[in-house]
Amino acid sequence: MLIIPVERAVDWRRPPWMTLGIMLTCLLVFLFYQSGDGRRMGGAVAQYLDADLDRLEAPAYETYLERRIRLEGETGLTSRLGTVKDLMAQDQRVVLAHVLLMDADFYHYLLQHQSVIWSTEERSYWSQHRIPIQTDWVSQTSALAAGVVPAELSLADLISYQFLHGGWMHIIGNLLVLFMLGFTVERALGPVKFLLAYLFCGAVSGLVWAGFNWGHYLPLIGASGSIAGLMGMYVALFGRQRIRFFYFVGVYFDYFRAPALALLPVWIGKEIYDHFFAGATGVAYIAHAGGLAVGAGLVWLLGRSWLQPRETFFEPEEDEQEERFRSAYSQAMGRIGALDFEQARLQFEALWKRYPQRLVLLEHLYQLAKLRPDSEAYRDRARELMQVTQAQHQPERMLAVWQEYQGKGQPHHPLSAEDHNRVFFAGLRSGDLKTAERVFERLRATGDRTLAEEACRLLAAEFEKRQMTPKARHYRDLLGRLGA
Known part of the structure; x- marks a missing residue:
């Protein structure tokens, strides 16, 4: 069963660049860095089989699995034990070699118990051939080199493991969910805070998983813990608001609405239950639970300060x-x-x-x-409309408002010289010289000599440019009288 919040739609006018950047980074790491894992494992398997190490390790691996099932209660390993027995019976050496080489816990078990498992001659042979394979090939695979290994925990690995994936289905599934959640949380927090919160949730979920698997060498990789953190942040941001969720069960899917936070305990409870009862599925359920909890906790603790959502998020x-x-x-x-x-x-x-x-x-x-042309409100609205239409580059509408006001409002509340001057320039720019001349007369009547002289000079120049000599001469003469 899958339940994902899908309350918001993507606004491509404001693309989620950080979310897209994380997705691209994961894809590039998978295509270029992790693509070398096949070559590394191929070299390891070839040397492993050439040395016939499977003949030494396979019986020991069968005993190792039985011991963990019987003494440590890890019943989820029962299916793996059955698979190993089948591979041994069918002499599927290549597949069996992959299984043995990829179990890092088994390798360290052999290092610690080789004196009990094999004779002196066998131990010497195993050490001579197996340790170089582990060092030169297996340990260089991306999961062991940059994944979270509880027995060898490092801060760098808590960041790098978030960009590694175990296969195409793994990365495609993670990136789809990352996009569905990421663009909303990024819109709320902004790209920088979103990235820091994303990495922090991933690091804490890795720590939680390492805590439950302390001392083991099997690595954790994938963005699932970070994505679970985004899911926790997502529902915490919406709080008690009823939002839309998408759910998928078997082949059926649909949408429903519920208070955002109502799903948080359901998600966490499901992950904890699966951790204890789902068996050896290879899914880091406890890391998901940790990510969900830390994501929601970040918003609750810092939502009024450092992680306060942007105001535009709630629009x-x-x-x-x-x-x-x-x-x-x-x-x-x-x-x-x-x-x-x-x-x-x-x-x-x-x-x-x-x-x-x-x-x-x-x-x-x-x-x-x-409706009340004698009111100051009419003058104020006319002035505001002229200013707005000027800002929106609608000179025709501005001139029309001015002309209408001259017949209705000007006798009661005259416009200022500055108002007429703005309209005058709009008339010139639009090429409406007749209106510009009428505006000039109104401007001249205000008594503002400086603006009137400048407008007269511009009219004379405009008519000269159009080779309308009588008009140009008229305004040149008038300019001389205004300046006298």
């Missing part, structure tokens, strides 16, 4: 935002339909503050203010 998704806007917009339009203009104005003002990028809201406020 609704685009679809939800659009639905909320449409609902509020419809209500405000309904007020206009009911001729309740004051309430409509209040609702549109609230929407304009929340959605300042939607020019239609300011247009409605302008039209409502125009």
Whole structure:
């Protein structure tokens, strides 16, 4: 059974670069660094079989497994014991050699108990041939060289093991889940904090696994512990909010909604149960449980300080935002339909503050203010609309608002010289010289001599450029009178 939170959709306008970077790193490590493992194991198996070491080790391995099953209660090894017996009976030497060489715990068991297992001559032969194979080939494989080995634990291995994988199915499964969780957590924390939290969760989950397997030499590799940490952070970020989960059971899959944190004890409990009762599956269940716990714990402990989610993380998704806007917009339009203009104005003002990028809201406020052309509110809305349309490079709309205001609001509350000057430049840039001339006359009437002279000079230059000599001469003469 698989249950994964899928509350958020990917916003490709803000790609999860750190998540994608981690995925790419894992893939490159698998393709280039770990690709050498086949060559290393091939060399090890060849030398191992040439020396007939399987004839010495296979009976000892059978005894070793029986001892662990009978004396240490590791019943999960029963199936491996059966496989080894079958391989020995069928003389499948190559496959058997792989099994024996990859069991690092068995190798160290032989080192410690060789005097009991073999005669002096056999011990000498084994040491002469087996130890170089282990040193030169097996120990150089990626899992033993960079994985978490509890008996030889190092800080570097707690980081490097997170980027190693045991095969194509392992890496594909991990990267898919990493992407599904990573882009949401990265959006909440930011790329740098996300990376540090990801690596920390992986390191702690590796430590937890090592603690439960202390003294053993079998390595741990894979990003599963780190991903479990992301899952813990994911649900802790949403807290008690009901979010969407994807589940897969057998061949059936679907979605359901539940409080985010409700799934955390279920996940942890399942991993702990599988650790004790699932048998020797090769899956590091206890590392998953550790990752889940540390991921959620990080958010709970540091969620109000260093790991505090970004404010943008809690913004609704685009679809939800659009639905909320449409609902509020419809209500405000309904007020206009009911001729309740004051309430409509209040609702549109609230929407304009929340959605300042939607020019239609300011247009409605302008039209409502125009119902009282003698009010200062009409002047203020006209001025605001002209400034916004100028910023959005809509000079035609800016000029239209100015022209309309001249007939309705200008007699009551005149625009300032600066307002006229902005419109004048918009007229020049759009090539509407007739409107620019009208704006110039309004600008001239304000008494601001400096702005009027500059506008007159620009008009004269523009008409000269267009070879409209009478007009250019008119403004040159007028410029001389303004400067007198």
